Amino acid sequence: MIRFDNLHKAFGTNEVLRGFSLDVHEGETMVVIGYSGSGKSVAIKHIVGLLEPDAGSVHVDGLDVATLTRQELYALRAKIGYVFQFAALFDSVTIADNVAMGLRKQGLLTEPEIAERVHEALNLVDLEDDVGTKLPAELSGGMRKRVGIARAIALRPKYLLYDEPTTGLDPVTSAIIDALMLRMQKQLGVTGIVITHDMRSAYTVGTRIAMLYEGRVQQVGTVDEIKHSTDPLVRQFVEGRAELEPVGGAGR
Numbered sequence: 001m002i003r004f005d006n007l008h009k010a011f012g013t014n015e016v017l018r019g020f021s022l023d024v025h026e027g028e029t030m031v032v033i034g035y036s037g038s039g040k041s042v043a044i045k046h047i048v049g050l051l052e053p054d055a056g057s058v059h060v061d062g063l064d065v066a067t068l069t070r071q072e073l074y075a076l077r078a079k080i081g082y083v084f085q086f087a088a089l090f091d092s093v094t095i096a097d098n099v100a101m102g103l104r105k106q107g108l109l110t111e112p113e114i115a116e117r118v119h120e121a122l123n124l125v126d127l128e129d130d131v132g133t134k135l136p137a138e139l140s141g142g143m144r145k146r147v148g149i150a151r152a153i154a155l156r157p158k159y160l161l162y163d164e165p166t167t168g169l170d171p172v173t174s175a176i177i178d179a180l181m182l183r184m185q186k187q188l189g190v191t192g193i194v195i196t197h198d199m200r201s202a203y204t205v206g207t208r209i210a211m212l213y214e215g216r217v218q219q220v221g222t223v224d225e226i227k228h229s230t231d232p233l234v235r236q237f238v239e240g241r242a243e244l245e246p247v248g249g250a251g252r
């Protein structure tokens with residue numbers, strides 16, 4: 001389980017998280033929605049210790065991430081696959097080497113075992129083995145997103161964090177990525193957090209949905225509860241006006 005408890009995080013005078021609390025249960029996919037700049041990426045970076053809280057805490061499987069030693073943090077990160085907002089592949093090495101990178105860093109498997117894992121991971125995201133010999137520049141945006149997911153699942157993580165996995169993709173490619181995320185949850189039993197602006201994707205993959213607003217969770221609920229929310233801020237967001245100015249403004 002991942003537990004955000006009263007998390008506060010500011011950058012200078014920019015108070016991004018102001019008491020963010022959220023529980024993500026085993027086996028569920030928690031979708032996090034919210035306006036651009038609301039702190040969604042900042043929140044999940046605390047899970048892997050890329051950021052440290054100013055106050056409050058993030059616990060993963062009962063461990064307070066900010067208190068871990070370097071070694072304990074590495075052990076924790078081995079359980080967590082992170083699909084970055086911008087696919088973040090290494091341009092100069094092949095797709096197979098990109099997918100293998102985390103496994104090589106861990107140093108637990110032989111090269112033939114790594115090759116088998118790469119094959120398995122590419123298969124799970126429906127990419128043919130010959131894609132492995134290509135360079136990132138030779139792939140479409142949707143394929144690169146899939147490689148990003150393959151790289152995360154190659155480590156067989158317990159948790160998968162997806163930051164905007166469908167942003168910038170056409171509807172057909174988005175639907176493929178949604179199906180993949182569902183497969184990770186249902187077939188591999190992965191617990192997921194998905195950050196997205198895309199409500200269709202949120203409704204497809206979410207077990208529950210949480211809306212982040214002004215540094216806190218405005219509402220968290222099942223897909224149906226969010227779809228039929230009576231909270232005006234949530235309604236405005238989910239009705240597809242996500243990119244407009246939020247009602248209430250600064251003085252809420």
Ligand SMILES: Nc1ncnc2c1ncn2[C@@H]1O[C@H](COP(=O)(O)OP(=O)(O)OP(=O)(O)O)[C@@H](O)[C@H]1O
Nearest residue numbers: 011014016034035036037038039040041042043085
């Ligand atoms: N390392 C950092 N240093 C300073 N400010 C930061 C840093 N990381 C994030 N911020 C600021 O924190 C705020 C929240 O950023 P964040 O990336 O979490 O937004 P987001 O909700 O993920 O937005 P988007 O939907 O556009 O990805 C922004 O104002 C951003 O400029």
Ligand SMILES: [Mg+2]
Nearest residue numbers: 040041085163
């Ligand atoms: Mg973001």
